[in-house]
Amino acid sequence: MDIVQIVLIGIVATLLYILLKDISPSYSFFIVLITSILILVIVIKQIGIIIQLLKSLGDKASVNAFYVETILKIIGIAYITELGSNVTKDAGLASVASKIELAGKIFILLLAIPIISAVVEVILNFIPASGNQFPGQ
Incomplete structure (x- = not known):
């Protein structure tokens, strides 16, 4: 399930961020950045489904x-x-x-x-x- 993956990625990133923020703030920022991009990539599949649904509804409604x-x-x-x-x-x-x-x-x-x-x-x-x-x- 995608939401479980996203939550686990978020939890792991949070733990890594907490461990690294005092030692190396630049690495902790990159963890946040990479985590955000990774979650976005996972969500993009779902966004495609939503876009297709909205286009289909628009066609049916003659919009x-x-x-x-x-x-x-x-x-x-x-x-x-x-x-x-x-x-x-x-x-x-x-x-x-x-x-x-x-x-x-x-x-x-x-x-x-x-x-x-x-x-x-x-x-x-x-x-x-x-x-x-x-x-x-």
């Missing part, structure tokens, strides 16, 4: 593939940003981690602009064209 792909990219950026930010915080560089988070938010906003525009267009299509359509005016 434009562009929107499904954009949402998947946004989710990917969020996870990658969080991973990079956490590893950077573990290295003691909180200011760099906050810049990574800011960059992730900006990229997400850039990808979301077409979706936001489409939602605004749909809303505007529901609003009547003439201005005084309210009763009593």
